[in-house]
Amino acid sequence: xxxxxxxxxxxxxxxxxxxxxxxxxxxxxxxxxxxxxxxxxxxxxxxxxxxxxxxxxxxxxxxxxxxxxxxxxxxxxxxxxxxxxxxxxxxxxxxxxxxxxxxxxxxxxxxxxxxxxxxxxxxxxxxxxxxxxxxxxxxxxxxxxxxxxxxxxxxxxxxxxxxxxxxxxxxxxxxxxxxxxxxxxxxxxxxxxxxxxxxxxxxxxxxxxxxxxxxxxxxxxxxxxxxxxxxxxxxxxxxxxxxxxxxxxxxxxxxxxxxxxxxxxxxxxxxxxxxxxxxxxxxxxxxxxxxxxxxxxxxxxxxxxxxxxxxxxxxxxxxxxxxx
Numbered sequence: 001x002x003x004x005x006x007x008x009x010x011x012x013x014x015x016x017x018x019x020x021x022x023x024x025x026x027x028x029x030x031x032x033x034x035x036x037x038x039x040x041x042x043x044x045x046x047x048x049x050x051x052x053x054x055x056x057x058x059x060x061x062x063x064x065x066x067x068x069x070x071x072x073x074x075x076x077x078x079x080x081x082x083x084x085x086x087x088x089x090x091x092x093x094x095x096x097x098x099x100x101x102x103x104x105x106x107x108x109x110x111x112x113x114x115x116x117x118x119x120x121x122x123x124x125x126x127x128x129x130x131x132x133x134x135x136x137x138x139x140x141x142x143x144x145x146x147x148x149x150x151x152x153x154x155x156x157x158x159x160x161x162x163x164x165x166x167x168x169x170x171x172x173x174x175x176x177x178x179x180x181x182x183x184x185x186x187x188x189x190x191x192x193x194x195x196x197x198x199x200x201x202x203x204x205x206x207x208x209x210x211x212x213x214x215x216x217x218x219x220x221x222x223x224x225x226x227x228x229x230x231x232x233x234x235x236x237x238x239x240x241x242x243x244x245x246x247x248x249x250x251x252x253x254x255x256x257x258x259x260x261x262x263x264x265x266x267x268x269x270x271x272x273x274x275x276x277x278x279x280x281x282x283x284x285x286x287x288x289x290x291x292x293x294x295x296x297x298x299x300x301x302x303x304x305x306x307x308x309x310x311x312x313x314x315x316x317x318x319x320x321x322x323x324x
Contacts, residue, residue, distance in 0.1 A: 078210030
């Protein structure tokens with residue numbers, strides 16, 4: 001994905017995504033507050049909270065880009081980190097209170113055994129969210145209960161570990177890389193790995209390398225953010241809505257149809273004649289663009305691979321979100 005200028009119109013507010021390399025020791029909200037301070041007024045948020053312990057990819061959403069958050073493909077997350085074996089904490093990371101210390105038998109904890117345990121977690125697994133997490137219980141984040149010393153019953157959830165590889169092993173430390181589904185708690189995964197090894201474990205280093213379409217290659221740190229704002233060049237490091245949705249098929253439309261869509265008009269089969277329409281499955285989402293700008297996100301009513309398919313007296317696409 002390329003970084004590009006969200007708008008060539010100097011009078012239009014900044015709009016797009018800014019990928020911040022969040023430093024260790026600050027919260028995701030601290031990053032948003034720093035960005036808001038320099039870009040206010042405006043609507044600014046983020047996707048995918050990172051713990052203060054963790055660094056790495058934090059996508060910051062600016063102004064009109066907030067409207068496409070529900071359509072982002074954030075199914076895959078990537079992390080690299082370090083486990084500390086033999087020490088169990090109440091938060092599953094190094095910021096928590098130590099609950100148990102288990103002596104390590106280095107003759108048993110061979111690289112082959114550790115690798116075998118790691119490989120056993122690849123695929124769909126069940127997890128219990130950590131108490132120190134933003135998962136909700138009766139509408140409140142779990143960490144609010146945890147800070148008061150209250151532990152509540154949490155439901156298991158299914159997540160998927162797409163790949164899990166070990167790197168350097170220098171006991172009690174084990175470096176690893178993981179790609180996983182959205183909703184996976186890497187801290188919980190560290191606890192599970194430690195339990196499977198029989199010695200317990202917690203995370204002592206965690207860095208997010210990917211959050212959906214956004215990676216470290218797109219990121220800037222907060223110092224660079226400040227320099228770009230001062231130089232009036234922040235826009236060139238932002239990612240457009242169109243690029244953020246690059247995994248979604250696209251139809252480029254002409255001026256008349258683009259204007260009608262911007263005004264909420266429907267798209268009928270006859271409107272698509274002569275356009276380069278990609279193969280679509282029924283209910284598949286698609287970008288509609290005009291002159292390089294996204295004008296709408298729609299859903300296919302019929303598969304485009306079915307030339308005989310028709311929507312009697314109805315539109316070919318259902319508009320889900322229109323960008324005026």
